[in-house]
Amino acid sequence: MLETLISFFKDDMLSAINKIAELAKYQWFKIINNKSPLTEEEARKHAYGVLSGDIRKVISFKNIDENKVYILVYLRENIEEPLFKLVLLKQFGNSYSIDWEREQIQLIQLLDVEELNKRGIRDIIFIEEASGTGAGSKTLNIINSQDKNHIKITELYNWMEPRKPSSPQVEIYPKDLSQKLLDSIERYAVSKGMLTGNLVDFSKPEHAIQNWHRRNGVKTSGEIELDFYPGKPKYGNSVADTFSTSKIEWIAYFKGPLIGYLKSENKHFVAYSPANIYSWPRELAATENKVIFKSEVERKLMTFKFDGGTGKLSS
Numbered sequence: 120m121l122e123t124l125i126s127f128f129k130d131d132m133l134s135a136i137n138k139i140a141e142l143a144k145y146q147w148f149k150i151i152n153n154k155s156p157l158t159e160e161e162a163r164k165h166a167y168g169v170l171s172g173d174i175r176k177v178i179s180f181k182n183i184d185e186n187k188v189y190i191l192v193y194l195r196e197n198i199e200e201p202l203f204k205l206v207l208l209k210q211f212g213n214s215y216s217i218d219w220e221r222e223q224i225q226l227i228q229l230l231d232v233e234e235l236n237k238r239g240i241r242d243i244i245f246i247e248e249a250s251g252t253g254a255g256s257k258t259l260n261i262i263n264s265q266d267k268n269h270i271k272i273t274e275l276y277n278w279m280e281p282r283k284p285s286s287p288q289v290e291i292y293p294k295d296l297s298q299k300l301l302d303s304i305e306r307y308a309v310s311k312g313m314l315t316g317n318l319v320d321f322s323k324p325e326h327a328i329q330n331w332h333r334r335n336g337v338k339t340s341g342e343i344e345l346d347f348y349p350g351k352p353k354y355g356n357s358v359a360d361t362f363s364t365s366k367i368e369w370i371a372y373f374k375g376p377l378i379g380y381l382k383s384e385n386k387h388f389v390a391y392s393p394a395n396i397y398s399w400p401r402e403l404a405a406t407e408n409k410v411i412f413k414s415e416v417e418r419k420l421m422t423f424k425f426d427g428g429t430g431k432l433s434s
Contacts (some may be wrong), residue, residue: 144372155179156188165190169215171207172196178232182265183239189264190215191243193230203227207243207264212342219267225249228257229311232264235303240265246311253279253396257287259308270296272308279396281376282332286316324348327389328376337394339421343430345388352378352387362403369410371400377412379425390423390430 155166166177176193190208202223209218225262228246235242243262249255254277267407274287282363298303308314321330327348334344352370359373370381374396380387393414400412400421408425421434 141366155240156181162190165215166192166194166206166208169217170194170196170206173198175203176230178230180232180241180264182241185265191230191232191264193227205230205245207245215308219262219264221262233307235261235302236263237303237305244307248312250276252278253303257313259304259311259313261304270304272304272313274313280394280397281328281392281396282337282394285319285326285329289314321346324350324353324387326390328354331376331389331392332394338416338432339434340432343390343423343432345428345430347381347386347388351385354378358410359399360401360403362405364407365412366403366407367405367410369403369405371403371412374399376404377410377423378402379410388430390425391421391432 132433145221145323155162159177162177164177169266170192172194173196174192174194179186180191187210189210192206192208195203198302201343202225204224205221206217207219208215217304224245227282228248229244231244231253232241232339233244234240235244235414241264243264245260247258247310248262254275256276257274261272261312262268269292270367271290271292273290273292275290276287277283288345305314319329321333327346330346334346354370354372354375356372356375358370359375360371362369365384368382369390370380372378375394375399376392377390377400378387379390390410391400391412395416398414398416401415404411409422410425411420411422419434423434424431
């Protein structure tokens with residue numbers, strides 16, 4: 120019995136001593152590697168010894184348990200081409216060799232080397248953005264410089280359907296990350312302006328379009344519930360067409376809604392918002408309380424009649 124207890128406490132003590140030793144080793148590594156092992160000029164000269172092209176950025180670093188210098192290089196090999204590449208060089212004797220590379224990336228928003236795993240191993244971090252007229256994405260790439268495992272946090276944006284939520288959809292790859300590492304990545308992403316989301320306040324004009332769809336769905340005919348906002352509209356897109364009467368100024372926005380501005384009351388409302396941005400209203404013609412317009416894609420005539428606190432759509 121006594122031997123069992125001694126063995127149990129001995130194992131516990133050894134485990135604690137090992138943890139303390141690992142922590143001390145890590146802290147010492149952090150102290151002696153608090154600066155880059157090479158100056159930017161030195162790193163650039165070494166990079167040009169191995170690579171050719173237009174080098175935009177170099178970052179040198181070391182990992183724990185490796186007496187080797189790494190150089191991360193961001194460059195464009197062919198000045199006539201728009202695409203860039205990332206190359207990781209690793210010290211080999213008194214020279215450097217290519218340890219990893221990622222080709223055909225767009226101009227990136229951020230390039231960094233950080234230690235998100237808190238184990239003395241640096242991560243290559245870069246943010247790529249892609250966008251079109253109806254959708255877009257932003258991806259935080261985290262690549263372990265030692266084993267090259269790739270983690271991605273992607274924000275997907277959908278601007279094509281105004282009725283959809285305005286906050287991006289977030290995807291994480293791979294799914295089986297440890298909670299400790301995921302927490303570290305989350306803090307880093309937030310510090311770089313990601314994972315912020317949107318607070319939706321339907322009383323504010325910047326959320327008027329989403330509010331219209333919340334109350335009216337994707338109607339193209341029938342009774343329309345209206346909400347009123349102070350002042351002139353400040354919708355972000357360019358104006359596609361306008362028509363002004365003595366009472367109401369009608370404003371159609373490119374890939375956006377039809378808005379009525381009540382001149383004497385200095386307030387505005389959304390009369391119609393298409394389910395798809397490519398069906399934006401245009402070719403306006405109006406009387407005092409009625410406006411006729413065409414939808415861009417379908418080219419069909421639609422009418423909106425303003426009746427005080429409500430409206431009516433017909434097509």
